[in-house]
Amino acid sequence: MRKASKTVYVAMSGGVDSSVAAALLKKRGFNVVGVFMKPWQPKGTVCLWEKDREDALRVAAILEIPFLTWDFSKEYKRSVADYMIREYKTGRTPNPDVMCNKEIKFGLFFKRAMKAGADLIATGHYIRLRNGKLCQGKDKNKDQSYFLWTLKKEILGKCIFPVGEYTKPEVRKLARKFNLPNAVKKDSQGVCFIGPLDMKSFLAARIKSKMGRIIHVDGRELGTHDGVFYYTIGQRHGLDIKDGQGPHFVVSKDFKKNILYVGHEKNLLSQKAKLRDINWINSRPNLLPAVIDVKVRYRTPSKKAIMNKDGTIEFIKPERAITSGQSAVLYRGSQLLGGGIIE
Known part of the structure; x- marks a missing residue:
């Protein structure tokens, strides 16, 4: 265990995982500073960040730790949302959570925390750090290593992942033990920071769609689609096909010709x-x-x-x-x- 006199800036989302991470570090004697990162909020979507910030602030008050709010909304839009839209425009299906971790949590947040005087940063990720190597979290169902492959060795020595050694039920039990108000708060769903998002509506407002043909891999034309970027490989639902030979899955996309190819599981x-x-x-x-x-x-x-x-x-x-x-x-x-x- 590192010396307990060090200062740790904890990325606090308002969820139970990062809250317990902060509580564990405080208990271990670290000087803990909680930081909420204000995200970008797409127009027309339900604003959740204010409630999340309030939850994080309440936890910080209970733990008696300093609490900061850093506005990363512009950077998030540029580095994550705009990237996501660019990828969809080319017919690819991006993973915004990977980019969010790379550019925001372990990019902007890390750099700003170090500049502000942090010795270390911590997050609520379910992942373990063993002898300088990243390993899957104890809870295999919650393990988040998949989203952290962009991390660099240089910053690992300044990162702590306190909840990686616990299962989700154990984390909730700890939250109750620490009397945290969000002990039973549901896990966030959807795009990193933004939360639940109707992706089709989100894309439709930003990418010009064009109706095209749905063609089976055997050459049969089966119907039409609203725009190839709405669909991803392996998708089954949302296909307007009634040939009685389903289920059909999206197996490939020809973005230039605006054709959606479908087939069966084997394809x-x-x-x-x-x-x-x-x-x-x-x-x-x-x-x-x-x-x-x-x-x-x-x-x-x-x-x-x-x-x-x-x-x-x-x-x-x-x-x-x-x-x-x-x-x-x-x-x-x-x-x-x-x-x-x-x-």
């Missing part, structure tokens, strides 16, 4: 993917190609795959619905090695 399987913007958290494995564990979506089991020097991965067994724009996250057992964006 979703593939074994190869090419990655870009690859990040190795500690260091690139010395010997590539190498067999590692790969996740192509959150809360799914990792699959064995061969990682090649050129950034391609080859799954030992076919993987379902590999999606352009999503993250392929690389592991060795429970250790997070890094990841990349699927082309």
